[in-house]
Amino acid sequence: MSLLHMSFYSAFALSSLGLAFHRTHLISALLCLESMMLAMYMSLSSWPIENQAASFTLMPVFMLTFSACEAGTGLAMLVASTRTHGSDHLHNLNILQC
Amino acid sequence: MAYFVLFLGLCFVLGGLAVASNPSPYYGVIGLVVGSVVGCGWLLSLGVSFVSLVLFMVYLGGMLVVFVYSVSLAADPFPEAWGDRRVLMYVVGFLLVFVVGVVVGGIVECWKFEVVTVDGGGMFSVRLDFSGVAMFYSSGAGMFLVAGWGLLLTLFVVLELVRGLSRGAIRAV
Numbered sequence: 001m002s003l004l005h006m007s008f009y010s011a012f013a014l015s016s017l018g019l020a021f022h023r024t025h026l027i028s029a030l031l032c033l034e035s036m037m038l039a040m041y042m043s044l045s046s047w048p049i050e051n052q053a054a055s056f057t058l059m060p061v062f063m064l065t066f067s068a069c070e071a072g073t074g075l076a077m078l079v080a081s082t083r084t085h086g087s088d089h090l091h092n093l094n095i096l097q098c
Numbered sequence: 099m100a101y102f103v104l105f106l107g108l109c110f111v112l113g114g115l116a117v118a119s120n121p122s123p124y125y126g127v128i129g130l131v132v133g134s135v136v137g138c139g140w141l142l143s144l145g146v147s148f149v150s151l152v153l154f155m156v157y158l159g160g161m162l163v164v165f166v167y168s169v170s171l172a173a174d175p176f177p178e179a180w181g182d183r184r185v186l187m188y189v190v191g192f193l194l195v196f197v198v199g200v201v202v203g204g205i206v207e208c209w210k211f212e213v214v215t216v217d218g219g220g221m222f223s224v225r226l227d228f229s230g231v232a233m234f235y236s237s238g239a240g241m242f243l244v245a246g247w248g249l250l251l252t253l254f255v256v257l258e259l260v261r262g263l264s265r266g267a268i269r270a271v
Contacts, residue, residue: 002210003209003210004103004104004107005209006203006208006209007107007108007110007111010111010114010196010199010200011110011111011133014111014118014196015114017118017192018114018117018120021188025122025172027168027169027171027172028120028126028172030165031126031127031129031130031165032118034130034161034162035113035117038130038133038134038157039110039114041137041157042110042137042140042141045146048146048226048227049144049146052226054226054229054230055230055233056230057146057148057149057227057233058231058241060152061234062241062245064152064156068156068160068249068252069248069249071161072252072256073256075164075165076259078168079171079260080259082171083260087172088171088172
C-alpha cells in the first residue's frame, strides 16, 4: 500500500477511534462520523484515479449523496434530543438505565 | 511536487486527529474544514478536478455549514481547545497510536514510501472524472433516481424527527 493510501486508512481509523470513545457532546460524535465519511470519499475516489476507469468516479459522488442524508438525519436527532433533554450531553441520555 | 502531495496526505491525517481528539465542537469543526480543504487539494493535484469541486461544494459548502450552525446547540460556557490538558491527552494518545501503526506497518512491509499519482493519461478534451460522473445521466440513470429518491425520503425523515410534541409548531430550538 502506498503512503497516501495509508494516510486515508489512518484518518479513517483515527476518526472511528474518536467515535468510539466517550465524549461530552453528541455533535462531537457526529463530527467524527463526518470525518470517517470524508476519508471514505477520498479512498473511493483514489480508485478511478489509479485504475483510470472513468465509470468508477460515480462511486464517491453516490457515497457523498448518502452521507449528506445521514448527516441531515443525525442533526435532526441532535435537535430532537436537545428539545427533549435540554442539551446534547450524552450522559443525559440515560432513560433506559435501571 | 510529490512531496507536496505527501504533505497534503499528512495534513489529512492531522485534520482527522483534530476532530477525533474531542475538543469542544466549536474547534472540532476546524479539523474537519482543514481535512476537507487538504483533501480537495490532494484530488486537484491528481487531476480529478470535478470530484474535488464536488467535495468542496457539497461537503464543505453544504454539510459543514449546516454542522457549524448546529454546533450552537452544543454551547459550553468554557469551550476546550487543543491546549487544555484533557484534549492534549487525547491528542498524544492518538498520535501514539498513529506512530505505532506506521512503525509496525513499516516493519511488516505493509506500506512503501511511494506516491501513486496518475494524471490524465492522454490528450483528451474530456477528463476522466467529468466523463465518469456524466454517466449518472446515461447508463447510471437508475442510480441517479435511487439517489434522488433517497434524498427526498431523508427530507421527510428530518421533518418527522424535528416535528416535536406539539405536532407542527416551529419552536425556538
